[in-house]
Amino acid sequence: MILAYSIYIISLGAAFYASYKYVTYTMKVTNISLHTNLFVASVLNLTIYSLAIFNWFLYTFLRSEAQFITGLQLGIWLYITSEVSLVATMLYKYRNIEVMDWLHSIWYFIKTKSSKAYRGIKKLQKT
Incomplete structure (x- = not known):
């Protein structure tokens, strides 16, 4: 179960990293505004989090309902933290x-x- 939590948290961290790299790359290379880039990065982040939470559901729901709910709460709080930190970092960096x-x-x-x-x-x- 520790391995499952580790993979779950690593995939959620990878979602934040992918969103961050997307915004920094597009701000350097393209001429698209920051608001548009943040929106696309947020959708990307939401998509990866949704897939991770769905995989968590498939893995834990038949094993233990309590572990599923705990992982779901962890995923939601990490998503909120990830979005707030992504927006705050990008606003601080570019605006x-x-x-x-x-x-x-x-x-x-x-x-x-x-x-x-x-x-x-x-x-x-x-x-």
Whole structure:
């Protein structure tokens, strides 16, 4: 069973590596935007994860239902972690200045609008 978990985790790691290499290669070679590359890499990542989880289902479902559910949860959490880290890494690598400006503008918008909303709610409570 340890071998099965090892192969499962290695295949999930290979999915992230393939997606990462795809984005870095296409950003260097082609003129396609980062958003399109990230979308294709995310679909690639989802496809490989789906195949790995399906193979996990075929391997463990008849043996033990608890191991199947444990592996399914592991696969889902690794997929979410993989997607978030892929997007964060690529945004940091290729759009660092744009992303930071965008985050600053969002923070400023939230700070100004939330204080206005708070003052408006306080006025409603007083009346």
